[in-house]
Amino acid sequence: MREAYVPKAVFYTLPVVIDRGEGAAVQDVDGNIFLDFAGGIGVLNIGYSHPEVVEEVKKQAEKFLHASINVIQYENYFKLAKRLCEVTPGDFQKSAMMVNSGAEAVENAVKAARRFTGRTEIIAFEGAFHGRTLLTMTLTSKVKPYKYGFGPFAPGVHKMPYPYCYRCPYGLCRETCGLHCAKRFEDLFLQEVAPEDIAAIIIEPVQGEGGFIVPPDDFIKELGRICDRYGILLIADEIQSGFYRTGKLFACEYWGVVPDMITTAKSLGAGLPLSAVVARKEILDSAEFGQLGGTYSGNPVANAAALKVIEIMQRDDFDDKANMINKLAFERLGAMKNRFEIIGDVRGRGAMIALEFVKDRVSKEANKDAVQKIIRNAFAQGLILISAGVRGNVIRFLMPLVITEEQLMKGLDILENSIEQI
Ligand SMILES: Cc1ncc(COP(=O)(O)O)c(C=O)c1O
Structure with a gap:
């Protein structure tokens, strides 16, 4: 139906069709569960379908x-x-x-x-x-x-x-x-x-x-x-x-x-x-x-x-939630930066965090290809990521701020694994 009736210019990042969402997780129409680090492009800071x-x-x-x-x-x-x-x-x-x-x-x-x-x-x-x-x-x-x-x-x-x-x-x-x-x-x-x-x-x-x-x-x-x-x-x-x-x-x-x-x-x-x-x-x-x-x-x-x-x-102190994500994510991302030469920069404020990928740290040549592969690898393991940057070589985090510590860690594990795979 999409191909027949929707213009291709209405883009999508990943081939996932949602059935329902809760907190920071999504279930697709085939019953697969995904962790969502995109939050509807920053719309779902409060999480999917907050009951109140x-x-x-x-x-x-x-x-x-x-x-x-x-x-x-x-x-x-x-x-x-x-x-x-x-x-x-x-x-x-x-x-x-x-x-x-x-x-x-x-x-x-x-x-x-x-x-x-x-x-x-x-x-x-x-x-x-x-x-x-x-x-x-x-x-x-x-x-x-x-x-x-x-x-x-x-x-x-x-x-x-x-x-x-x-x-x-x-x-x-x-x-x-x-x-x-x-x-x-x-x-x-x-x-x-x-x-x-x-x-x-x-x-x-x-x-x-x-x-x-x-x-x-x-x-x-x-x-x-x-x-x-x-x-x-x-x-x-x-x-x-x-x-x-x-x-x-x-x-x-x-x-x-x-x-x-x-x-x-x-x-x-x-x-x-x-x-x-x-x-x-x-x-x-x-x-x-x-x-x-x-x-x-x-x-x-x-x-x-x-x-x-x-x-x-x-x-519910959402400032604390963003600061918790900041602390845990920066610790893990700092370690990933030490491991992977293609991570040129880790930056952000609160839970607005991004990784910039380069071919090498001296030339800083943008590595869009790596970002696309990492997003695909992560998707195959159940994590939804989105890119950013004029050069398309940035992965940005916009996960719902209600994400649990366990979900955050799981997502970061998948991210690390996805980078390792390339
Ligand atoms: C900073 C900023 N301004 C404006 C917009 C446009 O918002 P909308 O897509 O709701 O028109 C966006 C969307 O991503 C944005 O991030």
Whole structure:
């Protein structure tokens, strides 16, 4: 049926068809059990089918599935907006709006940033992933498969190198670079775009699709200073890094710089399509009545799930869960790095952890082939892994944070074995 009726462009990573999922495990339609280190690409931080979330979803579904917030209003939209304003960093008045997908949240953040500042230009980063719509595909920095043949792209977008210290875009080394990547902004302003024309800088606190790259804290501080100096809004795209993935509810809580706007999605809705923009109140308020919205935006069933997700994650100390994964995984991955020359880098924050594979550690030539083979080997042993990175040579961990210690260890055993096999 897939081959006959579904376009091949709708990609899949592994030939597995799910029947049911629980926690961090999946059973396929043939009865095979898999451990899942992909979590629906970072959507299932709370695990598959969390019983309390399912209960809330059922309760809401029995009342009404949809009303359209732009026609008949419903309370859980307001409650979720309030909750998101409370739990996001920033000691200032905020407001929040819900939409359906990560890309849609980013689109709305950019719309509001332009409306508020009266400026048109947006700065994004090389290696970024912000979505697949025209604007977010433009903000995204991976040509194949995401952009190839889909141009022309949206105007008003400029790219800067992301501080990817393992492969410094300037060939420098962190200890002595003097934060050259931040200094390059002044060149951009001289040669490419006036800072007074820039509405916003959008950045992933940990680059997701780009390969789980954590920028140096000093870079972010410098970015904050640049934004303050020129009245540019700072947008943290937390769509992949949010909801305790990095050990805090939002990864930008590590920054010491408070973003003006946050986009969130994925694990917010525990699997139901939901995203949000949370921003300084005056930013979203700059758009006039009717300028923001959408038929399905802030679906009541998804909102019910999200309210429960936030409650459970705070109650059940999901920060501890991410930190436990960090501690156990880094110990094992460090040992694997000592064993296997093809592991060039082990990095991450909290449970947002990745391994970068190279042909050798001196040339650092990307080893995409190894990643594909490791993913296949792991799959044959019951572990679901996914790749990342502009060069496709990174394996990233997005396992549900509810994974048990035993499951985590089992998964890491399979990973080690899969690397050994090649
Ligand atoms: C950081 C980031 N932004 C935006 C998106 C786009 O989200 P969606 O696929 O829900 O449109 C993603 C998806 O992976 C993402 O990781």
